[in-house]
Amino acid sequence: MNTAFLKQKLLLLCFLFLASITQAKEEITIGLIDTFDPDFYLETFVPTVEHLQKELPNYKLKIIEISPKNIIEETEKLKPQFLIASAGDFSTLMSLKGAQQIATVKRPQAINAEKAVFAAFVVKNDRKDLQTLRDLENKTAAAATETDFEGWLVPLGEIADAGFNPEKFFKNVKFTEHQFPDVLTHLKVGNVDVGIFGPCQLERLAENGEINKSDFRVIGLKDPKELCARSTKMYPDVVFCSMDGAPSQAVKAITLSLLSFPPQQNNFEWIPASSFYQVFELLKSLKLGPYRHLRETTVKDFLAAHKLEIGLFFALVIAVLIHIVRVNMLVRLRTEELKASIAEQHLIESRALENRERLEMLEKSRVISQLSSMFAHEVKQPITNILYYTSGLKVLLEKLKIKDNQVEMVLDKLREQALRTADIVDHVRSYAKHRPSKEVEFDLIPTVLRALKSIKEQERKGVEVRTVFPSESISAKGDPFEIELVVLNLLKNALSAVKDVSSPEVTITITENEDKIRVHIADNGPALSDEQFEKLGKPIQSKKSDGLGIGLSIALSIIESHGGHLTFSRNQPNGLIVSFSVEYAANKENHNG
Missing domain, CATH: 1.10.287 (Helix Hairpins)
Structure with a gap:
């Protein structure tokens, strides 16, 4: 069956499946850069889409196909929010269009998410003249497609690393659209000298009885102890990424769904890859993606190509100088x-x-x-x-x-x-x-004082703690224990902030507005940088030896569950004011009455 027809049929089936179970839901557009063989669609793409639709019932998934030959232009035109792409295409989009990795495919045979795919140069065992990579120079080869990452770009990178020109290494290359059975067939009948196989392809063919493994040999074998023979370095597998401008809630939902993907049911999993350095080095060696500019002609190349003309025609010296100035401007x-x-x-x-x-x-x-x-x-x-x-x-x-x-x-x-x-x-x-938290009527002032009393004397030692309350009793609504926990956390943070200042002060102020009661905890600790101030209230790695980094985020969650807000402002001349609001036990008039 024609590969393009099969892929279109699979995409159509996915679209009909998604359309049949979605009604008037928020749409998520997922682009698929078409560089994969049919096995990927059946074994990876379809299970992933089905899992996403199952886990995200409030979203409607729309699948669009992106041409691998013009990914920058296609993404600008079709504007997908998410993409499924090879590691090479993702690295290009990350550098040029701001794409961000969500997760990467890891299969059981992969060492980790960063070392997952590779290629093998396979020859017939009776070709005694082919023993090393150098022996393959000026020979004929068969590969899937010229945009296939592990099936073509990865082998070219290995050729470049060996010191050869990858664009002129093979005498002729037959691109067959997919690895099996065409690459194997060309190699078997002798139409080509070497076939380029993807990860574990040779082993799967032998296991399925398609070939006798002893009839073939891998050139440039990296590690004979590995389960799958390879001739190249290892790189990350397929990447699910978000594009610049993707809705944050959709990114969060997709991320959580992919990370919960059940590997035991599908023979692969989605996990984050920590580095794409090897991929960038590969693209750089091939002068592709973000390094395509390296293919441009330099001044040195120009002078070497025209030195005879320059010597014969002195009149062209001025033109050459103008050209040099122009090239320098372009270089800058x-x-x-x-x-x-x-x-x-x-x-x-x-x-x-x-x-x-x-x-x-x-x-x-x-x-x-x-x-x-x-x-x-x-x-x-x-x-x-x-x-x-x-x-x-x-x-x-x-x-x-x-x-x-x-x-x-x-x-x-x-x-x-x-x-x-x-x-x-x-x-x-x-x-x-x-x-859910319980809601009762309670007196806010004793609750605040109880939190203050809970702090150890050693933590308060040398710190002047002042309280400013509008009255002796303020009736509030909520969970007094949780409010006490919030006040205790904020007080401890304030006391910790002022422990190294000369005259440490912490002030607890309660104010009454028309619809809310406001609690303010101020300190005169050191001034915060803009970066530190921006991170307040977000889960981060704690700088305290006994801290978990989630205290403020828990306090924020508690206050928001009470219908209030946790806010931060700079104290003058230095320090921080943390404020939150709670509701009156009744409306303001009843409270005052």
């Missing part, structure tokens, strides 16, 4: 463009690093939630036993008619702390199980 212009490109690449790498850190923090939050649930479950019973023992001890003392005020006070304090601990455990279990 190109240098500026390269600087801009490098700066953009650094920005993209920085964003990629930020995304990786964000994913690490999401994973950390998930682990913390699981550990919290386990801890809450295990500690609940001992706390209950403590309560039973204190109650039993009080009953025993009454029966024995022993009256000791100090013992009774200790038992009351012990019971009070055990009940508080049990309350904390219940909240931990609620967080772990994502239960």
Whole structure:
């Protein structure tokens, strides 16, 4: 069957499948750069699309095909939000169009996401004249397509690394559209000297009984101990990436869906690749993608090509000088463009690093939630036993008619702390199980003071902590324990910020507006840089030795669940003010009345 027809048929089936289950939903456009063989569509593309549609029922997926020969022009014209592309095409788009990796395919035979695909130069075993890569020079070859990453560009990179000109290495190349069976057929009947096979293709053919492996040999074998023979370096596999301007919520949804893709059911998985350095080096050696400008003629080449004419015609010296000036201007212009490109690449790498850190923090939050649930479950019973023992001890003392005020006070304090601990455990279990917070009417001022009292004296030592309250009692609505937790977290952050200043001060202020109660915690700590101020409230790697980096983000989540907002502003002359709002227990008039 014609390859193009098969791919169009598969794309049409995907489109009909998606159209049959989507109605008036937000549309996500996924572009597919057509450089893959039919096996990819059946084994990788279709399972991925089906998984995305299953995991993202609120989105309508639209699949469009991108020509591999004009990917820059096609992406500008069709404007896909996401792309499925080879590592080579992705690296080009990352450098020139700001594409960002979401995940990369990893199959079981791959070492990792960065070392997944490669190629093998395969010859018939009876060709004793072909032993090394040099022996293949000026020979004929068969390959899939000239845009195939592992089937053509990767082998060319290996030829370039060996010191040969990859564009003139083979005498003739037959492009067959797909590797199997055409490349194998040309090699078997002797139409070509060498066939270029993709990752583990030779081994799969032998396993399926299509060939006798002893009839063929791999040139330039890298490591005989590896399961699949290869002649080249290893590179990342297929990449799912987002384009510049893709909706952030859609990027998040796609990312979470791909990372949850079940590998055990599909014989592959989607995971982030940490580096595409080898791919950029490959494109540079082949002068492709972001390095296509290296193919331009230099001044040295021009002078070498025209030195005879220059010697014979002295009158052309002026023209040559003008040409040199012009070339120098072009070189300067190109240098500026390269600087801009490098700066953009650094920005993209920085964003990629930020995304990786964000994913690490999401994973950390998930682990913390699981550990919290386990801890809450295990500690609940001992706390209950403590309560039973204190109650039993009080009953025993009454029966024995022993009256000791100090013992009774200790038992009351012990019971009070055990009940508080049990309350904390219940909240931990609620967080772990994502239960909604309880809403009760409570007095905000004692709650704030209780948080202040919970801080160790050592942490407050030397710090002047002031409170400014409009009245002795303010009735608020929400979960007092969670509000106390937020205030405690913000106070600890403020105390930590001022520990190295000469006259440390922390001020807790409560103000009453028409519709909200505002709590402000201000410190006079060191001034924050713009970068530090921008990251406030986002999950980051904590700089504290005992910190997890998610305290402020948890506080933000709690306040937003109470219908409020956590805001940050700079204190004058230096320091930080963190504010949040909570709702009145009733409307303002009832509160004042």
